[in-house]
Amino acid sequence: MAQSRHAVVIGGGIGGLTAAAALHQSGWQVTVLERARSLEPVGAAISLAPNALRALDVIGLGDEIRDLAAWQGDGGLRTPGGRWLSRARAAAAAERFGGPLVLLHRATLIDSLAAQLPPGAVRTAAAATLADPGDARRPARVRTPDGELEADLVVAADGIHSAVRRTLFPGHPGAVYSGFTTWRVVIPVPGVEFASHETWGRGRIWGTHPLKDGRVYAYAAAMTPAGERAPDDEKAELLRRFGDWHDPIPAVLAAARPEDVLRHDVHHLAEPLPAFHRGRVALLGDAAHAMPPTLGQGGNQAIEDAIVLAHHCDDLAAHTAARLPRTTAIARQAVRIARLNMTSNRALMAVRNTAIAALSQAGPALFLRGFDGIADWRPPQPAYAAVQAGADQQ
Known part of the structure; x- marks a missing residue:
C-alpha cells in the first residue's frame, strides 16, 4: 500500500x-x-x-x-436616525443565489x-x-x-x-491599514426584538443580527488613525460614537460589558x-x-x-x-x-x-x-x- x-x-x-x-x-x-x-x-x-x-x-x-x-x-440598511434606506427579503437572496x-x-x-x-x-x-x-x-x-x-x-x-x-x-x-477600526460583541440582550440591519452614518457603520442561540451579534466600524485606542474603555468609546443612534443600538450598548467588546484595526493587501x-x-x-x-x-x-x-x-x-x-x-x-x-x-x-x-x-x-x-x-x-x-x- x-x-x-x-x-x-x-x-x-x-x-x-x-x-x-x-x-x-x-x-x-x-x-x-x-x-x-x-x-x-x-x-x-x-x-x-x-x-x-x-x-x-x-x-x-x-x-x-x-x-x-x-x-x-429580512432586514436592510438604515440611517442613524432609523430611516430605512432599503429593505431586503431573505427569500429573494436565497432564490437568486x-x-x-x-x-x-x-x-x-x-x-x-x-x-x-x-x-x-x-x-x-x-x-x-x-x-x-x-x-x-x-x-x-x-x-x-x-x-x-x-x-x-x-x-x-x-x-x-x-x-x-x-x-x-x-x-x-x-498589508496596509484600511483607514478604519472595528468593534464586535456577542451578548444576550433580553427583551429586545429587532430586524437585522446595517446602519451607515458619517464615517461610521453599525450592524445588529440575531444568533440562533438567542444572543445578539453586533459590530461597528469607524474611521480612526491606526493604533488609536479609547482613553477609558472600548464600551465607553462605542457609547460616544453610537449611543444616540436608533434602537436597538442603545439597548445593545447597555447590555455589553467593557470586557465583551473586541476592537481590531482593519488591514488589507x-x-x-x-x-x-x-x-x-x-x-x-x-x-x-x-x-x-x-x-x-x-x-x-x-x-x-x-x-x-x-x-x-x-x-x-x-x-x-x-x-x-x-x-x-x-x-x-x-x-x-x-x-x-x-x-x-x-x-x-x-x-x-x-x-x-x-x-x-x-x-x-x-x-x-x-x-x-x-x-x-x-x-x-x-x-x-x-x-x-x-x-x-x-
Whole structure:
C-alpha cells in the first residue's frame, strides 16, 4: 500500500482547518500547526454566504452548519436616525443565489471543522516557520520548536501578517491599514426584538443580527488613525460614537460589558500577490488576499480557497490560476464598498443614500446584483454526499 502524502497546515483558523479537512478526505496525512494555545478563535460571529456553504458541502459539512447557524431573515440598511434606506427579503437572496445567508459564532464553525480531523492532527502552541518551500525534486520543510517536518504540501493559512508570505514574496509590501477600526460583541440582550440591519452614518457603520442561540451579534466600524485606542474603555468609546443612534443600538450598548467588546484595526493587501504558491507551498485566506470586511467575504473566500486547493493539490499553478483573479476582483470590490459606506463627505453620503433607496424601490434583483458572481459561485468538485453515493454504487 502506498504511503499517504503529508500536508502541513500553518494556522488553525477557518481556512486552515477547511483545507486540512478537505485534504484529509482526499487521503492525505495532515498536520495542523497553530501558534495559539487553543483553537478558540479571536473574533465573534461570521456570516456565510451560499458560495461558502456550497464549498462546505464538498466536505460534508454544509448541512451541519446550516442547522447550527441562524438563517439571516429580512432586514436592510438604515440611517442613524432609523430611516430605512432599503429593505431586503431573505427569500429573494436565497432564490437568486441558490441558498441562504447564515450567521454563526466562529467558535462553532471551528469546532465543526476540527471534528473532521483525526486525533492528534492539530497541534496547538506550535509556532511554525517555513524553512524551505521545496520544489518538484525535494519536499518542503517546516521548522517547529520540536524539530523540522517534511511535507509534500505546505498550506500557509497564517493570517493577514503572514510570515510565510514574507518568506515567499519578500518584495511584496504586505498589508496596509484600511483607514478604519472595528468593534464586535456577542451578548444576550433580553427583551429586545429587532430586524437585522446595517446602519451607515458619517464615517461610521453599525450592524445588529440575531444568533440562533438567542444572543445578539453586533459590530461597528469607524474611521480612526491606526493604533488609536479609547482613553477609558472600548464600551465607553462605542457609547460616544453610537449611543444616540436608533434602537436597538442603545439597548445593545447597555447590555455589553467593557470586557465583551473586541476592537481590531482593519488591514488589507492593497497590492495583489504575483501568485498564491511557490514550490510546494500554497497561501490561502488572509495570507493570500486579506480584504476589508465590507462584503462579508473574507472567511467565505478562505473556505473557497481551501476547497479549490484540495482539488488542485497536485498542480499549485492551477490553484493560483483559479483563485488569484477571483479573489483580487472581490478584494477590490470590498475596498470600493469601504470607501462608500465609510465616507465622511456629506454630499457623497446624500448621493449614496438616494441611490440606495432608488435601487431598493426598483426591486430586490437590482439591489442584489452586486453579489452576482460572488454568492453564486460553485466549487469544482461535487458535494461529499454525492461522491459517497457514487462510490457506494460501484
